[in-house]
Amino acid sequence: MEKIPANIKHEIEKLVKDLNYHCYRYYVLDSPVISDEEYDKQYRHLKELEEKYNYVLPDSPTQRVGAPPLDRFEKVKHTEPMLSLDNAFSHDEVREFDERVKRFLKSDKDVEYTVEPKYDGLAMELTYRNGILIKASTRGDGVEGEDVTVNIKTIKAVPLKIEEVDAPEEIDIRGEIYMDIKEFETLNREREKEGGPAFANPRNAAAGAIRQLDSSITAKRKLHLACYGIGAAKGIAFKSQWEFIQWLKKSRFPVPSLIRRVTGADKVIEVIREIEEKRSTFPFEADGAVIKVNDFELQKSLGIKTREPRWATAYKFPAHQGITKINEIIASVGRTGTITPVAFLEPVRIGGVTVSRSTLHNWDEIGRKDIRVGDTVVVERAGDVIPHVVSVITEKRTGREKHFSPPKKCPVCGSAVERDEGGVAFRCIGLNCTAQVQQRIGHYVSRTAMDIEGLGEKNVELLYSRGLIKHFVDIYRLKKEDLLELPRYAEKSAQNLMDAIEKSKHTTLARFLYSLGILHVGEYAAKLLARNFEDIGDLYHVKPERIMEIKQMGEKIAGSIALFFDDPENIHTLRTLQSLGVKISNPDFSKEKEAKRPLEGLTFVITGTLPRPRNEIEELIEQNGGHASGSISKSTDYLLLGEDPGSKFKKAQSLGVKIISFDELAKMIEERA
Numbered sequence: 001m002e003k004i005p006a007n008i009k010h011e012i013e014k015l016v017k018d019l020n021y022h023c024y025r026y027y028v029l030d031s032p033v034i035s036d037e038e039y040d041k042q043y044r045h046l047k048e049l050e051e052k053y054n055y056v057l058p059d060s061p062t063q064r065v066g067a068p069p070l071d072r073f074e075k076v077k078h079t080e081p082m083l084s085l086d087n088a089f090s091h092d093e094v095r096e097f098d099e100r101v102k103r104f105l106k107s108d109k110d111v112e113y114t115v116e117p118k119y120d121g122l123a124m125e126l127t128y129r130n131g132i133l134i135k136a137s138t139r140g141d142g143v144e145g146e147d148v149t150v151n152i153k154t155i156k157a158v159p160l161k162i163e164e165v166d167a168p169e170e171i172d173i174r175g176e177i178y179m180d181i182k183e184f185e186t187l188n189r190e191r192e193k194e195g196g197p198a199f200a201n202p203r204n205a206a207a208g209a210i211r212q213l214d215s216s217i218t219a220k221r222k223l224h225l226a227c228y229g230i231g232a233a234k235g236i237a238f239k240s241q242w243e244f245i246q247w248l249k250k251s252r253f254p255v256p257s258l259i260r261r262v263t264g265a266d267k268v269i270e271v272i273r274e275i276e277e278k279r280s281t282f283p284f285e286a287d288g289a290v291i292k293v294n295d296f297e298l299q300k301s302l303g304i305k306t307r308e309p310r311w312a313t314a315y316k317f318p319a320h321q322g323i324t325k326i327n328e329i330i331a332s333v334g335r336t337g338t339i340t341p342v343a344f345l346e347p348v349r350i351g352g353v354t355v356s357r358s359t360l361h362n363w364d365e366i367g368r369k370d371i372r373v374g375d376t377v378v379v380e381r382a383g384d385v386i387p388h389v390v391s392v393i394t395e396k397r398t399g400r401e402k403h404f405s406p407p408k409k410c411p412v413c414g415s416a417v418e419r420d421e422g423g424v425a426f427r428c429i430g431l432n433c434t435a436q437v438q439q440r441i442g443h444y445v446s447r448t449a450m451d452i453e454g455l456g457e458k459n460v461e462l463l464y465s466r467g468l469i470k471h472f473v474d475i476y477r478l479k480k481e482d483l484l485e486l487p488r489y490a491e492k493s494a495q496n497l498m499d500a501i502e503k504s505k506h507t508t509l510a511r512f513l514y515s516l517g518i519l520h521v522g523e524y525a526a527k528l529l530a531r532n533f534e535d536i537g538d539l540y541h542v543k544p545e546r547i548m549e550i551k552q553m554g555e556k557i558a559g560s561i562a563l564f565f566d567d568p569e570n571i572h573t574l575r576t577l578q579s580l581g582v583k584i585s586n587p588d589f590s591k592e593k594e595a596k597r598p599l600e601g602l603t604f605v606i607t608g609t610l611p612r613p614r615n616e617i618e619e620l621i622e623q624n625g626g627h628a629s630g631s632i633s634k635s636t637d638y639l640l641l642g643e644d645p646g647s648k649f650k651k652a653q654s655l656g657v658k659i660i661s662f663d664e665l666a667k668m669i670e671e672r673a
């Protein structure tokens with residue numbers, strides 16, 4: 001390790017500061033000022049400097065990743081207990097809360113409150129000592145939580161350091177970790193596609209992500225933070241919630257997306273209405289509004305009753321819930337054969353939408369909630385999420401309700417049903433199951449797969465039922481004349497479909513692999529494969545061990561891929577697709593080549609005038625994994641020599657550093673790539 005020169009130290013410090021600022025622009029303000037590429041470039045440069053000089057600042061963005069998996073979470077005692085909130089279920093109850101506050105304060109003067117959305121996530125305490133994040137802990141039972149620091153550091157909106165203000169000696173900042181509704185839905189879709197159980201709501205998904213012992217999994221789930229409270233603090237004091245929130249904002253903490261300071265119950269209710277109206281436009285799930293007495297002195301005099309403060313309450317939005325009856329439960333078969341129980345309900349209006357079906361997720365869920373056909377149940381619709389059964393109203397049972405067991409045979413094709421090893425999913429093992437085949441075709445043509453426009457679910461069903469498409473291979477055998485005989489197609493729509501099919505024939509390996517619908521292979525896994533295998537043929541009869549050489553590919557997925565490519569019928573399908581004109585390019589593989597980084601580990605210093613602008617050459621070096629440094633030292637590997645060199649030339653000679661020309665550099669990249 002080299003001793004660190006002052007200028008490098010300064011460079012590292014500046015890079016950390018700059019990168020943290022860009023992280024804040026991107027993840028907190030949602031308005032980046034540099035490109036992702038530029039960020040990555042600076043990040044890589046910082047990482048190299050840190051490694052070379054073994055100088056890593058505690059708030060360096062490189063500290064957000066890379067902690068080895070834990071065995072368990074350590075317990076953490078909160079300095080100040082983390083309280084919960086009393087609830088108000090109507091506007092009248094909000095008025096009663098305000099009355100109670102005034103009564104307790106023995107004042108009839110209107111009280112000032114803050115009102116903000118109640119985030120449906122999980123509460124977190126972030127401890128900063130001298131401005132540096134030293135601990136993040138879950139609420140737990142309020143007195144003692146769990147140390148999830150490494151996981152929390154992966155969340156980009158969490159500041160690793162308090163910036164822009166004089167940091168206090170110590171401060172506990174509290175907030176909610178949550179997952180956006182969109183992210184939650186994407187995650188669930190992926191899990192369902194890959195045969196795993198779905199999360200019931202964004203809160204469970206966020207909690208699941210935080211409770212990972214392996215922080216690299218947390219890093220993949222895009223979590224957010226909204227800060228709204230203060231715990232113990234040394235060396236700083238605030239007068240009010242409002243003042244504290246302003247301080248948080250200034251010091252780059254994310255705060256609730258809407259927060260108002262108002263006086264009196266009427267105004268509080270106005271804000272509650274505003275939040276309720278805007279609720280559906282929030283990217284996150286809000287299940288209410290939190291009302292807090294603004295003044296901290298007043299909060300103190302109001303105090304706590306057992307576990308809830310007297311100075312705050314949570315107004316809960318009327319839940320998007322309804323009560324109805326389960327008329328029937330059916331076992332629905334998905335693309336990969338997963339069998340999901342779906343309840344058909346007596347139609348009921350919930351939050352302006354008629355609900356007549358609800359997923360029951362899986363049989364464990366049915367067992368846990370003891371759901372039976374004929375039961376009266378509470379159904380909930382959260383955000384845009386698929387409605388689900390919350391609970392059974394057992395008092396309404398008549399004794400005629402029937403248990404619904406997992407089918408022994410596939411309800412569609414009659415093939416055997418198997419339970420996933422260790423999983424909760426049941427699966428039809430029939431390869432030619434109609435339900436699976438139709439959905440496989442649907443998946444193959446979908447937007448993120450082969451993207452054949454004009455082949456929606458209804459059309460696939462029609463073409464299938466007419467025997468025109470029995471497998472996605474048949475798509476390329478369709479003739480316009482065949483289409484014109486069908487009720488749904490006229491000259492123009494038939495031509496459009498033929499054109500769309502033709503266009504889809506040029507595709508990438510990543511898309512193509514994803515389209516095949518291999519069990520557990522989602523878009524991301526397909527991309528990883530494409531990066532590592534140049535040609536589809538390279539995957540034929542591939543061994544699982546070879547797949548597992550790819551970082552992030554586990555045993556389960558490798559087994560599934562190997563099984564697929566070992567099946568002669570599948571190989572035949574792939575060859576047929578190619579003979580019917582499907583052309584597969586693989587731009588991802590060449591990218592991987594670049595990523596092979598021929599200059600990995602090498603440091604270059606440039607001097608003199610070169611055939612290309614200096615920043616371009618620096619970029620070339622960096623892109624190929626090398627490091628372009630400004631000053632020459634013993635650890636410099638090469639001096640890149642141009643015309644009219646400066647003093648670096650002499651220094652390089654005296655240090656015995658190898659000297660190369662621009663052409664030699666170009667050759668080096670070419671030869672090693």
Ligand code: IVH
Nearest residue numbers: 083084085116117118119122123176228290
């Ligand atoms: S204040 C004593 N503000 O709600 C003050 N909590 O039911 C307690 N929550 O554990 C917290 N959004 O997880 C507060 N804007 C917000 C909130 C909020 C969500 C959660 C938090 C807390 C629970 C209490």
